[in-house]
Amino acid sequence: MEPDELMPSVTWTWRDRIGTAAGRPDGMPGHHALHGEGIGCALISMDDRSVRLREPEGADEATVAQWIADQAVPRILAHLGEFVVHAGAVQAGDGRVALFLGPTGRGKSTLTGFLHREGWTLLGDDAARLSLQDGQAVAGALYRRLKLLPDSWNRLFPEPGTPPILTGRKVSVDLDAVLDPVAPRPVAAIFRIDMPGDTREPVAHRLSGAETCMELVRESFALDPTDRGRAAHRLPLAAAVAAAAPGFALSYPRDFAQLGRVRDLVAATLDRTAHARLGP
Amino acid sequence: MLDRFPSDIAPSPEALESRVGEEMVLLHLGNDTYYGLDAMGTRIWTQLKAGTPLPAIRDRIAAEHGLDARTVEADMAPFLDDLLKNELLVHG
Numbered sequence: 001m002e003p004d005e006l007m008p009s010v011t012w013t014w015r016d017r018i019g020t021a022a023g024r025p026d027g028m029p030g031h032h033a034l035h036g037e038g039i040g041c042a043l044i045s046m047d048d049r050s051v052r053l054r055e056p057e058g059a060d061e062a063t064v065a066q067w068i069a070d071q072a073v074p075r076i077l078a079h080l081g082e083f084v085v086h087a088g089a090v091q092a093g094d095g096r097v098a099l100f101l102g103p104t105g106r107g108k109s110t111l112t113g114f115l116h117r118e119g120w121t122l123l124g125d126d127a128a129r130l131s132l133q134d135g136q137a138v139a140g141a142l143y144r145r146l147k148l149l150p151d152s153w154n155r156l157f158p159e160p161g162t163p164p165i166l167t168g169r170k171v172s173v174d175l176d177a178v179l180d181p182v183a184p185r186p187v188a189a190i191f192r193i194d195m196p197g198d199t200r201e202p203v204a205h206r207l208s209g210a211e212t213c214m215e216l217v218r219e220s221f222a223l224d225p226t227d228r229g230r231a232a233h234r235l236p237l238a239a240a241v242a243a244a245a246p247g248f249a250l251s252y253p254r255d256f257a258q259l260g261r262v263r264d265l266v267a268a269t270l271d272r273t274a275h276a277r278l279g280p
Numbered sequence: 281m282l283d284r285f286p287s288d289i290a291p292s293p294e295a296l297e298s299r300v301g302e303e304m305v306l307l308h309l310g311n312d313t314y315y316g317l318d319a320m321g322t323r324i325w326t327q328l329k330a331g332t333p334l335p336a337i338r339d340r341i342a343a344e345h346g347l348d349a350r351t352v353e354a355d356m357a358p359f360l361d362d363l364l365k366n367e368l369l370v371h372g
Contacts, residue, residue, distance in 0.1 A: 208300075208303055208316070208318065209300035209301045209302075209303045210300050210303040210304065210305050210316030210317060210318070211316055212300070213298070213300045213305045213316070214305055214314045214316050217305070217307075217314055218314070225312075226312075228309040231307060231309065231312070232296050232307070232309065235296055235298045235305065235307050236298045238298070238305070239298035239299060239300045239305055242300045243299075243300045243301055
């Protein structure tokens with residue numbers, strides 16, 4: 001990452017719910033631009049796999065590095081053909097992986113952090129790389145990281161001196177370094193985290209395959225979301241993953257005291273999916 | 281009820297499809313619309329792609345499911361309206 005005052009003008013073509021914008025730098029084929037709120041404009045070259053940043057908009061270096069890890073790297077990997085979705089991923093003791101899909105603020109990190117505290121293995125709290133291996137949907141995370149608001153962190157990890165193993169590792173913009181993921185593991189179920197609404201207790205409703213596919217596409221990363229060819233590439237990947245792993249809509253009260261019941265529901269759902277595969 | 285649909289409607293060339301079991305997800309590349317089809321919608325879409333006329337699709341489904349043709353039409357019409365609204369069906 002290098003500060004660069006000589007940024008070209010950019011034609012912005014897309015903006016997401018949290019203010020990330022994507023566009024094309026004028027007159028620079030092979031390049032893309034991303035803009036993050038409070039971060040600035042990043043110029044991405046697919047030729048030399050570099051990210052150059054204009055004078056940051058007040059963000060410190062750690063924040064910028066985190067933004068690159070959260071927003072730029074998943075999109076670059078997606079541009080290179082991977083299927084990367086905005087999801088938390090945890091692995092139960094028997095190896096089954098649960099994915100939690102949802103936009104920022106829906107509770108992925110809190111739930112994955114809670115499950116990690118309860119002995120499940122955290123693969124990641126924000127992005128998962130999905131693919132198929134021998135007909136089985138598998139997930140790998142980009143990096144083990146848990147990013148929580150202070151209140152959630154203190155509720156989940158109140159013990160003083162909690163080892164900072166989850167606060168993230170240093171993330172490089174060197175793709176060859178980033179391309180060292182957690183090994184892909186089999187996905188047992190995909191949960192869409194819904195808004196709690198009037199839910200008084202945790203509930204999980206089965207999604208159809210088409211609904212699961214559309215959720216995966218909706219939460220997938222893209223460097224240029226207007227790129228038709230790559231959209232066409234993502235659709236069959238999402239469909240294949242949705243056909244291989246059942247989807248559920250998960251709703252629960254946003255109350256820390258209820259997270260144990262959410263854990264039980266997720267575990268029971270994973271059990272049912274396992275039995276469904278083994279049964280007649 | 282199907283009479284109000286032009287006989288030349290057909291899947292848009294901008295529509296991509298992907299199977300998920302018996303269901304299907306459509307993507308319109310022009311307007312970035314994703315559209316999920318249940319098993320029956322998938323059956324109708326598949327026959328539309330094969331160029332089967334709407335009355336013939338209706339009659340096949342009615343025969344296969346032991347339904348009255350008008351009942352099938354009543355279900356097909358809003359589905360076709362939705363596909364047209366999302367430009368997944370266009371005038372051939």
